[in-house]
Amino acid sequence: MDVKTKDLWVFMETKEDGTAKNVGIELLNPGRRLADKQGGKLVSVVIGYHTDAAVKEAGTHGADKVLVLDGKEYQRYTTDAYTNAVEYLLKKYAPTSMLIGATPNGRDMGPRLSSRLGTGLTADCTSLDIDDASGNIEWTRPAFGGNLMAVIMCPNNRPQLGTVRPGVFKKPSLCENKAEIIHEDFHVPAEQIRTRLLKTILEDSSDFVDLEGADIIVSGGRGVGGADGFKVIQELADALGATVGASRAAVDEGWITHSHQVGQTGKTVGPKLYIACGISGAIQHVAGMNSSDVVVAINKDADAPIFNVADYGLVGDLFEIVPALTAAIKKNKA
Secondary structure (H helix, E strand, C coil), X not given: CCCCCCCEEEEECECCCCCECHHHHHHHHHHHHHHHHHCCCEEEEEEECCCHHHHHHHHXXXXXXXXXXECHHHCCCCHHHHHHHHHHHHHHHCCCEEEEECCHHHHHHHHHXXXXXXXXXXEEECEEEECCCCCCXXXXXXXXXXXXXXXXXXXXCCCEEEEECCCCCCCCCXXXXXXXXXXXXXXXXXXXXXXXXXXXXXXXXXXXXXXXXXXXXXXXXHHHCCHHHHHHHXXXXXXXXXXXXXXXXXXXXXXXXXXXXXXXXXXXXXXXXXXXXXXXXXXXXXXXXXXXXXXXXXXXXXXXXXXXXXXXXXXCCHXXXXXXXXXXXXXXXX
């Protein structure tokens, strides 16, 4: 597809009430930097029903322009309605690139758009940049089971498409809303929507762990030694008002549920403080937490890779260090 602009688009997912999901706002952060490097505008694409709140959020988080498709058929995500709608917008405006959240909806829609437009799609990215020599986006994602990070480019076809993990980037700061709002009139007939929602089954709230929204996370790895080892992790988390996380090794051993897992096959997080206890620092785990503001590592192996990404490192037995930290925090609060 021939491009008409150097604009970079960010697809903003909406909830049923018309507000924006976090991932779309997060993507405005790298989107701003990439759009400036490309010499184009940052455009937010908002599709949903009664979307005024999401449109406002796009503008107050830095979008230069907001393309809006508002209709009853867009209240809930369906493959046909959303793919047809975004395809229509991409063909009409022909931007050079588009970022999509690597959510269940984004993972469903992205490959379909790629196929229809005859372009590439890089999935599940954790880092983004522009190659200065070619001007192509550098999409970075885990490869070979997370054992290395691959940098992928799409040099010959446009638009460049990629899905990006939620939680990798922080939301941009609020700013004055100067966005140009463009309402598009495109509707998908009911007979073209081949699926419908029959029933919504809510998750068991007792197993819900909000790692992506946590400000502080205390995680345990293989070094905790067993399920009982997570008791000291939980005590420190309680003292800090934190959420408990875990490495894949701990989850695979059955010491804690998958809902706590941080890493390539778990949640990608970016808390203000991340405390890694008994975690070696395999690339699969680091890919899920390296955007944390401050990382504290506790490990008895002074050569553990986790210390390469830690801001503060404590070498020693976590079963001595963690309880001492917990006691000190409780004493300070008292």
